[in-house]
Amino acid sequence: MIEWLLEPLQFAFMSRAMLVTLVAAITCAILSCWLVQIGWSLMGDAVSHAVLPGVAVSYILGWPFAIGAFIFGAGAVALIGGVRATTKIKADAAIGVVFTSLFALGLVIISKTPSQTDLGHILFGNVLGVSDSDILQVVVIGAIAVALLLFKRRDLTLYAFDRGHADAIGINTKWLSVLLLGLLALTVVVALQAVGIILVVAMLITPGATAYLLTKRFDRMLWLAVLITAAASIVGLYASYYFDASTGGCVVLAQGAAFVLAYLFGPRGGVVVNAVRARREVTA
Amino acid sequence: MTTGAARADFALSVRDLSVRYGPVHALADVDIELGVGRVTALIGMNGSGKSSLFNAIMGRVRPASGEIGVFGQSSLAARRAGLVAYLPQQESIDWDFPISVRQVVMTGRFGMLGPTRRPRAIDREAVVDALRRVGLADLEERQIGELSGGQRKRVFLARSIAQQARLLLLDEPFAGVDKASEASIIALLHELRDSGCGILISTHDLAGVPELADEVVLLRNRVLFHGPTAEALDPAMLTRVFGLEASA
Numbered sequence A: 001m002i003e004w005l006l007e008p009l010q011f012a013f014m015s016r017a018m019l020v021t022l023v024a025a026i027t028c029a030i031l032s033c034w035l036v037q038i039g040w041s042l043m044g045d046a047v048s049h050a051v052l053p054g055v056a057v058s059y060i061l062g063w064p065f066a067i068g069a070f071i072f073g074a075g076a077v078a079l080i081g082g083v084r085a086t087t088k089i090k091a092d093a094a095i096g097v098v099f100t101s102l103f104a105l106g107l108v109i110i111s112k113t114p115s116q117t118d119l120g121h122i123l124f125g126n127v128l129g130v131s132d133s134d135i136l137q138v139v140v141i142g143a144i145a146v147a148l149l150l151f152k153r154r155d156l157t158l159y160a161f162d163r164g165h166a167d168a169i170g171i172n173t174k175w176l177s178v179l180l181l182g183l184l185a186l187t188v189v190v191a192l193q194a195v196g197i198i199l200v201v202a203m204l205i206t207p208g209a210t211a212y213l214l215t216k217r218f219d220r221m222l223w224l225a226v227l228i229t230a231a232a233s234i235v236g237l238y239a240s241y242y243f244d245a246s247t248g249g250c251v252v253l254a255q256g257a258a259f260v261l262a263y264l265f266g267p268r269g270g271v272v273v274n275a276v277r278a279r280r281e282v283t284a
Numbered sequence B: 001m002t003t004g005a006a007r008a009d010f011a012l013s014v015r016d017l018s019v020r021y022g023p024v025h026a027l028a029d030v031d032i033e034l035g036v037g038r039v040t041a042l043i044g045m046n047g048s049g050k051s052s053l054f055n056a057i058m059g060r061v062r063p064a065s066g067e068i069g070v071f072g073q074s075s076l077a078a079r080r081a082g083l084v085a086y087l088p089q090q091e092s093i094d095w096d097f098p099i100s101v102r103q104v105v106m107t108g109r110f111g112m113l114g115p116t117r118r119p120r121a122i123d124r125e126a127v128v129d130a131l132r133r134v135g136l137a138d139l140e141e142r143q144i145g146e147l148s149g150g151q152r153k154r155v156f157l158a159r160s161i162a163q164q165a166r167l168l169l170l171d172e173p174f175a176g177v178d179k180a181s182e183a184s185i186i187a188l189l190h191e192l193r194d195s196g197c198g199i200l201i202s203t204h205d206l207a208g209v210p211e212l213a214d215e216v217v218l219l220r221n222r223v224l225f226h227g228p229t230a231e232a233l234d235p236a237m238l239t240r241v242f243g244l245e246a247s248a
C-alpha cells in the first residue's frame, strides 16, 4: 500500500504535478466560496476562456504565460463591466458575447502561428510537463492570491452577503469588486497550468458548491472547500497515474465525485439524510 | 441663516437634491431636514423616488445636483464614522447565505475595526448586548434564514444598535411582518429615537403610520408635504396630494 502510494512520487514529473495541482486547486477552492455565494460562477467561466489569446501571445513573444493571461483575463472583466454599464444587455449575455469572442480570437491566433504552441496543452492542461518557470509563477501568484483573499475575507463575505450595509458604513465596495475580479483573473492564470482552460471553471465552482452543502458557516465553508479540493486533487492525480488517464480530467472528476457524496450524504441538504430523517419522523 | 454647510444638529439635511436616470427625473429639488429624536415616515407611491433618496444618501447613485449632509458632515464622512445604518428590504437579502445571526450583527462593528475586521472583546460584548436588547440572545447561533420575518428584521436592528448608528434608514421594514412583531419593532425604534437617533422609514402602510411616526414626508418625485403626522394623513391632504384615501 505504502509502496503503491510512493511509487508515482519517485518521478519528478509526478511530484511537480502534485505541487502545481495542489496550489492551483487550493487557490481556486478559496475563491470559489465567494464566487458561488455572490453568483459569479459564470464570471469564472468567462475569464478562464478569455485568457486564451493572452496565453497564445505570451508563447509567441516568449513572455511568462502569466502576463498575457492576466492582461486578457482582466481585460475581459473590464469589457464585460463596460458593456453592462453602457447598454441594457443582461449580465449573462454580456458575459457570453465577450468571452466567446476572446476565445475565438485565441483560436485564430494559434491557428496562424507556426506550431510551437500546442493548443491541446493550453485547452486541457499539461501538468505533467510544467517547466520550472511555470512552477515558480504558479506558486508565487497562488500565494499572493490566497494571502489577499484571506486578509480581506471578512470584507469580501460582507460584500457577498449585504452590499448595502458595506456601502452604509463607508466600505469601498467598488474596490472590493475590483479586488475580487482581479484575484479571479490571477487565479485562472494559476489554474490553467493544472487543468487547462476548459476545466478551470470546474475548479472555481465545484469546491465552493460542495462545501456549501456541508455547513451553514462561511468560515467553515472555506476550510471544507480547501480540504475537499486537496483530497480530490490527490485522488485525481493517483487515478490518472494508475489508469494512465487525463490528469486534469481525473482531478475535476474527483471533485465532481466529492460533490455527489456531499449531495447524497451531506448533513445540510443531503438527499439520503433528509429521506432518513423524514422516515424517522413518520415512524416516531 | 445657515449657508451651504449642513447643520450638525440635523440628523439628515438634504438640499436641492435631484436624481435622474437618463430622461427620468426620479427626484427633483428635494429639501428634507430631519431632527434627532424623531421618527419620520417617507410616504409615496411606487416610483415616487423613495429608494432613490436612500440610494443617494448611501452614495449608490450620483445626484445630478444637490447636497446631502448627515450630522453636519458629508454623507461619506458620516458613513465612514459609522453614523448611518441601512436596513435593507427583505427581498434584497440572500436568506440562505451561510452566516449566523451573531455574525450578521458583528458586521455592524466593521467600521470600528482594522483592515482584517478581526473582532475584539469589546465588539463581542457589544454584539451580545445588542442581541439581548432585541430579544434574540437565544438565537445567536442560528443561520440567518432560520428565523421568522419579524426576527429577521430585529437582527438588522440589532446590527444598527451594535454599530451605534445615529441615522437609521429603513426601506419598507414592515412588509411580511405580523402585527405583534411590528409592534415590538416599533417599540424598539421608539427606544432608539428616544436615545437620540434620527429615523427615516419608507412605508406603504398608511394605517400604521400614526403609531409609528412623529412626522411625515409625502413624496412624489418632489416633497409635496413635510409636517406632523396627523396633518399629513388628513384625507383632504392625501386626496389633494395623491388622489387617494387614507383608508388603506
Ligand SMILES: Nc1ncnc2c1ncn2[C@@H]1O[C@H](COP(=O)(O)OP(=O)(O)OP(=O)(O)O)[C@@H](O)[C@H]1O
Pocket: B021, B024, B025, B026, B044, B045, B046, B047, B048, B049, B050, B051, B052, B053
Ligand atoms: N436604475 C434605474 N434606471 C432607470 N430608472 C430608474 C432606476 N431606478 C429607478 N428608476 C426610476 O426612478 C423613479 C423612482 O424610482 P424609485 O425606485 O426611487 O421609487 P420608489 O419610491 O422606491 O418606488 P417603490 O415604492 O416601487 O419602491 C421611477 O420612475 C423609476 O422607474
Ligand SMILES: [Mg+2]
Pocket: B050, B051, B052
Ligand atoms: Mg423602492
